[in-house]
Every structure is written in C-alpha cells, then in structure tokens.
Amino acid sequence: MxxxxxxxxxxxxxxxxxxxxxRLFGRELVVWRDAAGSSHVWEDRCPHRGxxxxxxxxxxxxxxxxxxxxxxxxxARCRYIPAHPDLAVPNSIRVATYASLERLGFxxxxxxxxxxxxxxxxFAERTVTPVRSLYVEATxxxxxxxxxxxxxxxxxxxxxxxxxxxxASLVSLAISGDEILIAVQPLSExxxxxxxxxxxxxxxxxxxxxxxxxxxxxxxRRKLETSTSQIRPGATS
Amino acid sequence: xxxxxxxxxxxDENCYKVRLLLSVLAVPYxxxxxxxxxxxxxxxxxxxxxxxxxxxxxxxxxxxxLSEAEPIMIYLARAYDAADKWLxxxxxxxxxVAMWLQFASRDLHAAWRARRHAMFDASGDExxxxxxxxxxxxxxxxxxxAREFDDAAWFVGTAPSLADLALFPAIxxxxxxxxxHETYPALxxxxxxxxxxxxxxxxxxxPDYY
Ligand SMILES: N[C@@H](CCC(=O)N[C@@H](CS)C(=O)NCC(=O)O)C(=O)O
Ligand code: FES
Numbered sequence: 001m002x003x004x005x006x007x008x009x010x011x012x013x014x015x016x017x018x019x020x021x022x023r024l025f026g027r028e029l030v031v032w033r034d035a036a037g038s039s040h041v042w043e044d045r046c047p048h049r050g051x052x053x054x055x056x057x058x059x060x061x062x063x064x065x066x067x068x069x070x071x072x073x074x075x076a077r078c079r080y081i082p083a084h085p086d087l088a089v090p091n092s093i094r095v096a097t098y099a100s101l102e103r104l105g106f107x108x109x110x111x112x113x114x115x116x117x118x119x120x121x122x123f124a125e126r127t128v129t130p131v132r133s134l135y136v137e138a139t140x141x142x143x144x145x146x147x148x149x150x151x152x153x154x155x156x157x158x159x160x161x162x163x164x165x166x167x168a169s170l171v172s173l174a175i176s177g178d179e180i181l182i183a184v185q186p187l188s189e190x191x192x193x194x195x196x197x198x199x200x201x202x203x204x205x206x207x208x209x210x211x212x213x214x215x216x217x218x219x220x221r222r223k224l225e226t227s228t229s230q231i232r233p234g235a236t237s
Numbered sequence: 238x239x240x241x242x243x244x245x246x247x248x249d250e251n252c253y254k255v256r257l258l259l260s261v262l263a264v265p266y267x268x269x270x271x272x273x274x275x276x277x278x279x280x281x282x283x284x285x286x287x288x289x290x291x292x293x294x295x296x297x298x299x300x301x302x303l304s305e306a307e308p309i310m311i312y313l314a315r316a317y318d319a320a321d322k323w324l325x326x327x328x329x330x331x332x333x334v335a336m337w338l339q340f341a342s343r344d345l346h347a348a349w350r351a352r353r354h355a356m357f358d359a360s361g362d363e364x365x366x367x368x369x370x371x372x373x374x375x376x377x378x379x380x381x382x383a384r385e386f387d388d389a390a391w392f393v394g395t396a397p398s399l400a401d402l403a404l405f406p407a408i409x410x411x412x413x414x415x416x417x418h419e420t421y422p423a424l425x426x427x428x429x430x431x432x433x434x435x436x437x438x439x440x441x442x443x444p445d446y447y
Contacts, residue, residue, distance in 0.1 A: 013422045015429070022419050055412075057444070066444070132382050135375075135420035193420075210386045218379060 002111060005121045006169055007183030008100075009107040010195045012130040014039060019063060021054030024111060026188045029098065030054040031107060034061045034074055041100035041109040042076055047093055104170075105130050105197040106183045123170060128181065128197040129205035134217045135193050138224040140186040143194065146224055147171045147182060172199075175216055178209050241266035244284065244295040246273035248356075250349060250406035251306040252294040253440040254341075257402050258310050261436035264317045274357050307338040310399050323399050333393040337400035341407070344373040348407040348414070355414035367416065374408055374421055381423035390430055397434050405431050410442045 008022050009031050019032035021044050028044035030053045044052045051067040058064075062071045062079065070093075071080040078093035099110040099118045105128040110118040136143060150173055171182045178198050185193040196217055198205045243259070245252045245268050259266055272278045273293055280291045288295045288304040295302065296309045298316070303309045314324035325331050347369030353359035354366060380392065392400040408424055411417075418425050431437065439445040 010422070013426070015426060018425070018429070020419060020422075020425060021417060133422050207386060211383060214382060214386065 003115070003118070004111055004169070005108045005118070006111050007106040007185050007193075007195050008041060008109050009039075010130050010133050010197070011039070011102045011105050011107050013133065014107065017058045019054050019056070019058050021052060022185075022193075023187045023191075024109070025186055028052065028054075029109065030063075031100075031109075032058050032063055034058065036061060038074060039100060039102060039107050040074060040076075041098040041107065042072075043096040043098070043113060045095070046070060047078065047095060053095065104128055104181055104183070106195050108183075126199055127201050128199055129202040129210065131180070131196040131198060131210050131213050132217065133193055133195045134221055135187070135191065136221050136224050137191055139190060140184060140192045142224060143184060143192045144171070146220065147173065147184075150175075175213060178205065178213065180213055239299055242269055242297040243267070244269045244271050244279075244287070244293055244297075246271050246279075246293050248441055249273060249293055250352070250410055250440070251292075253406050254306040254403050255294045255296065255309050255313070256440070257405070257438060258313055258323070258399070260438045261402070261434055262313065262317050262323070263436060264313065305342070307342050307399075307403060310338070310403060314399055322396060323402075325394060325398065330394050330398075334398050334400045337392050338403050340373070340376075341400075341403035344376070345370070345404070345407040347373065348411065348416075351414040351416075352410060367414070370407070370411070370414070371416060374411065374416070374424065377404060377408065378421040378424045381427050385423060385426075390427070392427075397431070401427075401431055401434075406440075406443075410440075413442050 006024055008024065008029060014020070014031060014033045016033050016037055017035055019030055022029050022031060029041055030044040031039060031041045033039045042053065044054050046053055046065040046067065048065065048070050049067060051065055053063055053065060056064050056066040062073045064071045069082040070078050072095055073079050076095040076097045077091060078089045081087055081089055096113045098113060099115055101108055101121065103121060103125050104123060108121055169184055171184065173180050173182065181197050181199060183195040185195065187193055194217065196213060198209055198213060241264065243255060243266050245256065247270070271284065271293060278284060279293050284295065285291060287302055290304060292304055294306055294309060295304050303312055311324060318324065324334060347366050350359065350361050351363070351366040351370050354361040354363055389395070391397050392404060405428065408421065409428060
C-alpha cells in the first residue's frame, strides 16, 4: 500500500455510536464514530488476542472488544479490562491507528499505520450531498478505466486537469447536469468501493438527483462486473 | 381460547422470524423445543404428522396447523394485530409485503443453506451459496439505499412490517457463514432500526448489546 490518503467510507453513512469493518488493499480496518461525533480509523485487531474490533461495539467514547470486553478510548489506549476491574491499565496497551479526517463528505485514512504527521490531503473542502457507497467486484484499475471513459477531470495530487491517472483516488464527473465526486477505495485485489457524493448543498440535490445518480452507479456496477474485456478498447491512462 | 404452540428450534432463523413477530405483537405462546440438530426430531412420526414437509417452524392455534415461517407470520398478523400495522390492508402495501416475504423464503434460502453448511456441515456448494446469498443481500441494500432517498426507513410503507421482520434474520446472522456487513451500508442502518422496534428480541448469533 502506498503512503497516501485513501477514502474508506461515506461520512454521513457512519452513524454515531457505530463501527464497521472495511479493507484497504486487503488489510482490515475498523472505522467508528464516537458519541461526540468524531470518527476514528484503526487497525481492526484487538491487542489482547487479535479479535476484530469491528465485531465489538461502541459505547459513548470507547469501543469494546467482543471477546473479553477490553475497552479502548478515542486515543486507542486500553482503559478498562473487565477481568481486572481495579487494574490501572498500562499506557502501552493500545490499538494501532491510521491518521484520518473527513472532507468532501468522505472519511479518509492515511495508508500507513501510526504515522504521526502525514502530508496534508490536497483536496479543498466543499459542500456536498452524499449519495451512496457502491461495492464492485472489479479491480481498482478497471474501475478507474471505466470512469476515465466518462471523465470530466480527475482531481488528484498529480492530475493535470483532463485525464484520469491510475493513482487517482478522487474523480469528478458531470452527469445530467450534476457534478459528482467519486472517491475510489481499493478494498482488495478484486474488489473496489466507490463512495459517491454530489457537489452542492443537500436542499438542492437530495431526492431526485440522488436517485438518478444511484441508478447510474448501479448500471456502472453491472457493466464492470459483466465485462471481461476493456470497457474502452485501447484505453491507456 | 387454547394456547398457541410453536414447534421451535432455537438456532433456526425461520423459527426466529416467528418468535420475533410473537414478541413484537406481545402474543403469549408455548414454545415446544424440538431437537432438530443433531436429534432430527422434526423428521420423526409425531412432527411429520403435523407437518409432512418435515420443516420447522410449526404453529398450532386451536384447530389450525400451519408450517413455514412466512404463512405463519401472515396468519399471526391478521389474527392478532387488529390495527393491521404489520400486514397492510391496502392493495399496494399488501402486495409489496407479499413480494418481500417471498424474497425472504426464496432468494434468502441460499443464506439459510450457507449457514447450515457453515454451522452444521449440511451439504451444499459453498461458493454458489455464498454467491447467491450475497446477490440477495445486495438487492436488499440497493432497495434500502433507494428508500433512504425518499426518507423512508423500512422496506415497505412508513412503518415496520412483516417484510422487515422476515428479512432481518438472514443478514443479521450472515457472519455465521463469513459474510461481513462491510458492503451493505444501508442494511447496517436498517438493522439498527429493526433492533429498536419495541419487543425486538435476539437469537444466538445476534448479540444483544448494541
Ligand atoms: N459492530 C456493531 C455491533 C456488532 C454488529 O455489527 N452486529 C450485527 C448483528 S450480528 C448488526 O446488527 N449490525 C448492524 C450494524 O452494523 O449496523 C457495533 O458497533 O455496535
Ligand atoms: S481479544 Fe479483545 S479483549 Fe480479548
């Protein structure tokens, strides 16, 4: 995995007090939102016996492991071990974390564990209307190729304005009058997630536009999963 | 009136559908525990006399003997939900609920078989069952994604119905056969709402914390 920012969820879809497991290049992550509204992205592994923390549950500002109930606070430190209720838990017991932030309606994680000061995410904040996350059984390269065939412009650190580069994690498209932003998450060798928002405020875009773009994305998914050949013959990027 | 009897196997998701409905309707009943696995009691003469198909659940209410979860749910809703909250009486609502009930018994049967295969070594082509189960879950997630654009929280109409209760068990138990909830965000939000329905109960495999 490259050291770069990757989208891993639609921010609005992650409700307070919930967690969900996800993947980046096959590595397991847990993303959760505490009761105060902050989101966190950690390695999905309990330091005790390795249970996936996404199988546990969120209470207030901590996450509790399903196996033996060890509790981790928002800084990923273990604060409570039910089998030893009086123990002052050593600070060294902590979950490995990914730097994360929310922008453009997506939760982003930096693809390197416990990296203290990652470079800033290049994209500027904008007002967006969330649409959905779409999970596709296709390689990220194939998804980007398909998006390139309808591309307006790719916005990534290296993109120069009109083409889609292979490392782009954010693509902008115009679809029947709406500008949509698609953040592309490489889940594994064969699976890719597309997190989709519309640029612009919700009072304008909710309802009809969301439905139209969601239906468009389902058609794209069908095309990606049925075609074995190149979407756009001869395409290079 | 004689007591309702439910022939039940605790670990079976079809039996759970009926227990869940009886609980939200607050209808009292007597649970007749059947040792389905490993005992195979549902295939012995006393239960075959009630249900020659050899399946659970079986419901007895007075003279009535019913098998299969979805018809039992329809009966209970009509008989014990005077307000028709769980099974709408209008043509559209009724047909939509019927469609999802059939989805629960047919399209989600692959999920039932995948879970049997994973937990009890039942026969089956694991890959094909997983594929079919994931396809059904995706259809459900697409449906609830579209519903959310209309500010709708439930599979049909403006309140929970039999559709929600019949569809919940398969996805809530999917981790029993190693299908995660990662790729079904709209179903995750909907499952939280189902869990908040008054009278909601869990079964083994569905944690009751939340
Ligand atoms: N990870 C969840 C609890 C575990 C879980 O996911 N439970 C399943 C049932 S086995 C469920 O209903 N999930 C709905 C959801 O993830 O929103 C949490 O953070 O509280
Ligand atoms: S594995 Fe997490 S508390 Fe034991």
